[in-house]
Structure formats: C-alpha cells, structure tokens
Amino acid sequence: MSSNVQNVIVRDAEEWEADMIAEVMVEAYGQYALTMPPDRWEEYRESIKASVYGSAPVARLIALTEGNIVGSVQMFHSSESAYGKPEMGIHSPIIRLLAVSPAARGLGIATLLIQEAARRSIQLGASTLNLHTSDMMASAVKLYERLGFKRAFDTDIWNGDTLVKGYRIEAASLLGERLHFS
Numbered sequence: 001m002s003s004n005v006q007n008v009i010v011r012d013a014e015e016w017e018a019d020m021i022a023e024v025m026v027e028a029y030g031q032y033a034l035t036m037p038p039d040r041w042e043e044y045r046e047s048i049k050a051s052v053y054g055s056a057p058v059a060r061l062i063a064l065t066e067g068n069i070v071g072s073v074q075m076f077h078s079s080e081s082a083y084g085k086p087e088m089g090i091h092s093p094i095i096r097l098l099a100v101s102p103a104a105r106g107l108g109i110a111t112l113l114i115q116e117a118a119r120r121s122i123q124l125g126a127s128t129l130n131l132h133t134s135d136m137m138a139s140a141v142k143l144y145e146r147l148g149f150k151r152a153f154d155t156d157i158w159n160g161d162t163l164v165k166g167y168r169i170e171a172a173s174l175l176g177e178r179l180h181f182s
Contacts, residue, residue, distance in 0.1 A: 008109060010116045013060040013072065021062060021072050022052040028099035032136060051097055056081050058093070058124070061116055063100075063109045070104035073097065073113040075120060083157070090155055092126040093117065098140065110143055118174035129171045130155065132164045148173050
C-alpha cells in the first residue's frame, strides 16, 4: 500500500493538542451534518468532541503535515473500552473515529493512520484490528474494503435504527514490508 503524501508524521497525540484534534474531527465528520436530523448531528458532534478528552483509548494517533494536524484515529483494547460493551466479545484492538481533514483527503493519510494502528496492534500481541462503520460513511467503507478489511457480522451493533457494521483484518496484512519494525 502506498501513500501519495510526502513528509507525513504519524505519532501519538499530546494532551495539549486535544482542541486541535477535536477541530479536525468535527471538520471531517461535518459532511454528515446535512444527512442527519439536526438534533442527532448535534449529539454526534458533541460525542466526537468529547472523545478527544477521554482516557479510554490505548492510543490516540495523529497525522501531521508541515506541522499541522490533518488526521487522527483512536485505538482501544477491546469492545469494552471502545463501547462499554464487553458482551460484544471483541478482545483485540478497535479503531474508532478515523478522521482526515477534507483538505487532506485522497492523499493516503487515513491509510497511514490505519497502518500505524495495525503495527501497534501487533506490538500489543493481537493479530487482528477491528472497526465499525455505517453505510452513511460510504467512502470510508470503500477504503476499508480496499485495504482488505472483511465484514465481521458477529460484531454488528445497532445505534437506534442504524446498523453499525463490524469489520476486521489481520493486522500484519496491512503492513506488508513494514512488518519488520523495531
């Protein structure tokens, strides 16, 4: 998998960057504001912002170009830490709230963030990486499927009347030649 981005740094977020990350996330997810009822969008927007300040993620990764945050993703140990739902039975890392600034889309930043999450999953001793998404996020679904994520029907959940579909991938398959890390 290649990236069209030059000089992108993917690293752990620092606490002082939370407001900037929240801004990028809300900007990235803002495209859904017009497709959701206003009260539902407001609730979703506040949930996205609040997630930046929580302590549940095992990692909060950001992508920077020219010193500016252009993307982020949160990584959790399990369905219990990601969703407060141990009954889902996911005991390997889950990524949530993958966000790329609209101005930086199409450059491979999301792929770099996902690859770093895969690398970290392996470092944690896990072989798989999970995520959840809905049909509303069609471009994200296309990316995940292109990268090799497969539907994990056993992890589907409902959020109101929206089916939130589970996906899973063998983490090593995302790394290719990057598998030999130190």
